[in-house]
Every structure is written in structure tokens, then in C-alpha cells.
Amino acid sequence: MNRLVVVSRPLAAAARHSTIRSAVASRSAVQIRNYSSEHSEESFEHFTERFVKFFDNVDDVFELQRGLNNAFGYDLVPAPSVIAAALKASRRVDDYATAVRIFEGLKVKAGSDALYKQYLEELTPLKAELGVQTKEEIGA
Template identity: 75%
Template structure:
């Protein structure tokens, strides 16, 4: 028995389409999905701008943590300006623990004590302003 026998001819033709378009057959409808064949590389500057803008608009803890997962999920260390925006967002939503975890994430991503210390030096005025301490400063 033909596997397309139960569906109409136009649907069967749509299911056989290859390339950029693919059709998913359901009992009541056809759903066309367009897949992009071209992917543009995102520059570090665009990445930085995107996450600064995101963290500036965060208004709850869930969004903050989702953004942090996305920001730290890339194979790079976020710039100090992204970390600064994330720290400000964590204090704005009154989540001190996440602020400390952001600094832990930077330490884990850098894999170098000297680079981590450079981040802490650059973020020192903001840390003091927001009252944020690192895990080591808290004695943990």
C-alpha cells in the first residue's frame, strides 16, 4: 500500500518536496516550514550589543536567568559591558544570589586567574556601588 494513499494528491506532493521547504502532514492541515540555508556569523560587537539591550530590558528573575544561560552558552567570554548590564539587572530584580553567580560564571568561562582578576578590576566600581561580593569574598 502506498504510504500517501490516505492523503490527498496535493498533500502527497507537498510531503515529497525537498530542499528549503518541507511539509509536515497532520490529519487536518499541511504545515509548511521554511528552513534557512544561509546563516550569518554574528560578530562579537553584535553579540555584546544584543545582550546589553536584553539585560537592560529584564524585569523578572526568570528572564534574567534565561538571558544568562543564553549569554554564557556561547563559546566565548562575555565582555565586561555585558557582565555589567547583567549585574545591574540582577540587582534591579533584587536577586543578589544571581549577581554572585554571574561572577562565578565569569570565573568559569575565563579559565584563567589573571583574566578573571582583570574582569574584577574593571567591575570593581560597579561591584562596590551595587554591594556585590564574589564567592571568595563572602568566604564560601
């Protein structure tokens, strides 16, 4: 891990005047940033597996919504298995509104009506099993 120390102008002036100890003691004077070049690329399969596992273990609404924000925050459309796990989790924690919003997020992430309809077709049996409707089906 590389470390970068950012020194403000007052600290640099203090160092020239041999009063560096008092300046370093002040937390606002020194800012340490850790940089790591060890970031690895995550495959789509690993991403899918990670989020399916996450949603399978969700036990409250906060965790569900946090997981959805994370899953939809990536520059990709989550796999149908991730959406299915999120829908099951939303019904498990008894949050119907979030289940409906999952489809809204999916529609935005899909970017095209054709891809969104493919997801809907694949998730139709699960939608029926869980009793979840899309916003359009509700009439909202």
C-alpha cells in the same frame, strides 16, 4: 528557505498502494523540516550590544536568568559591559544570589585566573556600588 520532507516507511508503502491521502492526513506520518542557509555570523560588538540592551530591559528574575543562560551559552567570554549590565539587572530585580552566580559563571567562562582577575579589576567599582561580592569574598 529549503524544505525537506521526511517520509516514513509506512507512508512510502501507502503511496505505492494509492492510499497516500489517508497517510498524509496523519500528522505522525509526515515530518517537515525547514532548513535555512541564511545564517549570518554575528560580530562580537553586535553580540555585546544585543546583550547589554537585553539586560537593560530585564524586569524579572526569569528573564534575567534566561538571558544569562543565553549569554554564557556562546563559545566566548562576554564583554565586561555585558557583565555590568547583567549585574545591574540582578540588583534591579532584587536577586543578589544571581549577582553572585554571574561571577561564578564568569570564572568558568574565563578559563584562566589571569583573565578572571582582569574582569574583577575592571568591575570592582561596580561591585562596590552595587554591594555585590564574589563567592570567594563571601567565604563560601
